[in-house]
Amino acid sequence: MKLNILGCYAATPRTLTNPTSQVLEIKNHLFLIDCGEGTQVQLRKNRIKFSRIDHIFISHLHGDHFFGLPGLISTLRLLGREKELHVYGPKGIKEGITLMLKLGDSWTNFPLLFHELSSKIPEVVFEDDNVSVETIPLDHRIYTNGFLFREKEGERKLNIQSVAKFKIDKAYFRNIKKGKDVTAEDGTIIPNKLLTIDPPAPKSYAFCSDTAYRPEIVPQIKEVDALYHESTFLQSEEHLTTKTKHATAKEAATIAKSADVGALVLGHYSTRYKTIDFFKKEAEEIFPNVHLADDGKVFEF
Amino acid sequence: MKLNILGCYAATPRTLTNPTSQVLEIKNHLFLIDCGEGTQVQLRKNRIKFSRIDHIFISHLHGDHFFGLPGLISTLRLLGREKELHVYGPKGIKEGITLMLKLGDSWTNFPLLFHELSSKIPEVVFEDDNVSVETIPLDHRIYTNGFLFREKEGERKLNIQSVAKFKIDKAYFRNIKKGKDVTAEDGTIIPNKLLTIDPPAPKSYAFCSDTAYRPEIVPQIKEVDALYHESTFLQSEEHLTTKTKHATAKEAATIAKSADVGALVLGHYSTRYKTIDFFKKEAEEIFPNVHLADDGKVFEF
Structure with missing residues (x-):
C-alpha cells in the first residue's frame, strides 16, 4: 500500500505548497483522493500515469479540495481517454463539474460517472474483489466525508512442502488457495490449514x-494500518477550531491513539506556520508513530 | 505599458508550462487577461499584488483560459478583499463561477460583478479617464473575444520656458494642460500650442x-503598439487550423503586417513542438518585430 502526497496544505495554492490531493496505490488500484487546483501538474511531477486513475474521491466541495477537477477531466479528454471515470463526492459535484465543461x-x-453522496452515516461507495471503500462522515463547515480503504483478504498461500508431501495434483490448487479442503482418493479429508499458510494481512x-475533532469516527477506523488526519492547527490555536471546524495535531493524535492505528500521517497544515516540525512534536506526545505529509512525499505501509 | 506573461501555452498545464494568463500594466491599472489553472501561483511567482487586480477579462470558456478563476476568487476572499472585482467574459461565466463558489x-x-458578453461586434466594455477596453470578436470553436486596450490621450505638458516668457500665472496652468488658450490682460490670445508640448503618444x-486567421480584425487593431496573437501551430500544421480554429505563426505575422502594428508577440503554442524558436523564424519572414511570449517573461512597450 503506497500513499503519494500530491498536496497537503490548507487553503490556497502557493508557489511552493499545494492544496489537498493524494493518490493511494492499493491492490493495483490508483485511487485519487481530493483534487485541489494544480493536481494534474502534481500528478506529472510524481510521475503517476493519468490513465491508471479510474476512481476519484472528493471529500467536500471547498475549492482547495476540488478546483483541480475540471482541469484534470479536460486533460483526460485531450489524452484520448475512452474508459470510464468514476467520481465520488458530495451532492452538487455533478452539476458543478458538468457546467464547467x-x-x-x-x-x-x-x-464520466458521478456518484453523489449525501448519507450522514458510513456507506460503502466502491467495492470489487480486492478493495472496498466506505465513507467516514466528518464534522466540517459543509458536508464532508473521509474515506476508508480496505484491502480484502487475499487468497491463501500454498504450503509447497505440505502439498508435495500429500502428493496433491495441481488441478486442486485453485480451490486450495480459496480455502477449500481436499478429499484424497481413499476418502480422507486433508484440511486446508495443513496445505496453506495465511496470506499477508x-x-x-x-x-x-x-x-473538527470527532471521536465518533474511532470505532470505524479501529486498527487501520495508516490514518491520514488533518491537523490544520497546533494546540496553541485551538480556539480557532470551533469556528473553522478543523483539528489540531494533538486532536489528530488522540484519534490515532484511541483507534489504535498503525501509523498517523498529519497534513492540511495552516500556512500560518513557518515550519511543520512542531506538528510532529505535538502529536508524538500522545501517539508514537507520527509522520508528516509533505507535497511529493511517498509513504509505504 | 508592461505585459507580464503568466502562461502562454495551449491546452493543459504541464510541469513547466502554464495555460493562458497575462497581466497588462497600463496607466496604473493591472488588468488580468484570461486565467488558466495555476494563475494564482503564477501571479505569486511574478510578484504581482493580488489586491491591485480589479478587472479580469476572459476571452472564452475553454478550461485553459478560465479554470483558474474560481481558485483566484477564493483566494481573494481569504485575503480579506473588500473592494469590487469586475469579471468580463462570455455569457455563462457568471453561472459557472457562482456555482463553483x-x-x-x-x-x-x-x-463580485460579472459583465457578460455576447455581442458579435466590437463593444467598449470598460472605460475610465485613462483607459478604454473594447472587445475584438474572434473566430474560434466557441464564442471568443480578444481585447483592445487603449490609453487615452494624456494632459498636454507645460512648456516651462514659454510659460515663463509670457509671465503666465500658475492659476492658468490647469486649463493650459487641458489644451485651452490664455487671454492676456491686454486682450491678446496666447494660443495653447505656444505654451505646451505634446504629451507622450x-x-x-x-x-x-x-x-483562426481572421483578417477582419485588422482595421480595429490598426497601428496598435503591441499585438499578442495566438500561434498554436507552425505553417507545417496549417491543415489542423480549420477544425481547431487556431492560427499559425505565419498567419499571426500576416495580421501584424496588415495592421502595421509596432510589435508582434506570439503565444499559445501547441505543446507538440519541442522548441518555440521556429515560431519566431516563421513569423519574421513576414513581419520584422516579432517577440516570443514565455511563462514569466515581461515586455515593456
Whole structure:
C-alpha cells in the first residue's frame, strides 16, 4: 500500500505548497483522493500515469479540495481517454463539474460517472474483489466525508512442502488457495490449514480531512494500518477550531491513539506556520508513530 | 505599458508550462487577461499584488483560459478583499463561477460583478479617464473575444520656458494642460500650442487568442503598439487550423503586417513542438518585430 502526497496544505495554492490531493496505490488500484487546483501538474511531477486513475474521491466541495477537477477531466479528454471515470463526492459535484465543461463545449468522449453522496452515516461507495471503500462522515463547515480503504483478504498461500508431501495434483490448487479442503482418493479429508499458510494481512487506510475533532469516527477506523488526519492547527490555536471546524495535531493524535492505528500521517497544515516540525512534536506526545505529509512525499505501509 | 506573461501555452498545464494568463500594466491599472489553472501561483511567482487586480477579462470558456478563476476568487476572499472585482467574459461565466463558489458555501465578502458578453461586434466594455477596453470578436470553436486596450490621450505638458516668457500665472496652468488658450490682460490670445508640448503618444495593446486567421480584425487593431496573437501551430500544421480554429505563426505575422502594428508577440503554442524558436523564424519572414511570449517573461512597450 503506497500513499503519494500530491498536496497537503490548507487553503490556497502557493508557489511552493499545494492544496489537498493524494493518490493511494492499493491492490493495483490508483485511487485519487481530493483534487485541489494544480493536481494534474502534481500528478506529472510524481510521475503517476493519468490513465491508471479510474476512481476519484472528493471529500467536500471547498475549492482547495476540488478546483483541480475540471482541469484534470479536460486533460483526460485531450489524452484520448475512452474508459470510464468514476467520481465520488458530495451532492452538487455533478452539476458543478458538468457546467464547467459544458461552458466550453468540452464534453468528454469517455463515460464520466458521478456518484453523489449525501448519507450522514458510513456507506460503502466502491467495492470489487480486492478493495472496498466506505465513507467516514466528518464534522466540517459543509458536508464532508473521509474515506476508508480496505484491502480484502487475499487468497491463501500454498504450503509447497505440505502439498508435495500429500502428493496433491495441481488441478486442486485453485480451490486450495480459496480455502477449500481436499478429499484424497481413499476418502480422507486433508484440511486446508495443513496445505496453506495465511496470506499477508489485508491493509487499510483512512483519509480524514477536513474535520473538527470527532471521536465518533474511532470505532470505524479501529486498527487501520495508516490514518491520514488533518491537523490544520497546533494546540496553541485551538480556539480557532470551533469556528473553522478543523483539528489540531494533538486532536489528530488522540484519534490515532484511541483507534489504535498503525501509523498517523498529519497534513492540511495552516500556512500560518513557518515550519511543520512542531506538528510532529505535538502529536508524538500522545501517539508514537507520527509522520508528516509533505507535497511529493511517498509513504509505504 | 508592461505585459507580464503568466502562461502562454495551449491546452493543459504541464510541469513547466502554464495555460493562458497575462497581466497588462497600463496607466496604473493591472488588468488580468484570461486565467488558466495555476494563475494564482503564477501571479505569486511574478510578484504581482493580488489586491491591485480589479478587472479580469476572459476571452472564452475553454478550461485553459478560465479554470483558474474560481481558485483566484477564493483566494481573494481569504485575503480579506473588500473592494469590487469586475469579471468580463462570455455569457455563462457568471453561472459557472457562482456555482463553483456556492457549492462550497464560499460566498465572497466583496462585490463580485460579472459583465457578460455576447455581442458579435466590437463593444467598449470598460472605460475610465485613462483607459478604454473594447472587445475584438474572434473566430474560434466557441464564442471568443480578444481585447483592445487603449490609453487615452494624456494632459498636454507645460512648456516651462514659454510659460515663463509670457509671465503666465500658475492659476492658468490647469486649463493650459487641458489644451485651452490664455487671454492676456491686454486682450491678446496666447494660443495653447505656444505654451505646451505634446504629451507622450497614448499606447495601445491588442490581445487576440484563441482564433483562426481572421483578417477582419485588422482595421480595429490598426497601428496598435503591441499585438499578442495566438500561434498554436507552425505553417507545417496549417491543415489542423480549420477544425481547431487556431492560427499559425505565419498567419499571426500576416495580421501584424496588415495592421502595421509596432510589435508582434506570439503565444499559445501547441505543446507538440519541442522548441518555440521556429515560431519566431516563421513569423519574421513576414513581419520584422516579432517577440516570443514565455511563462514569466515581461515586455515593456
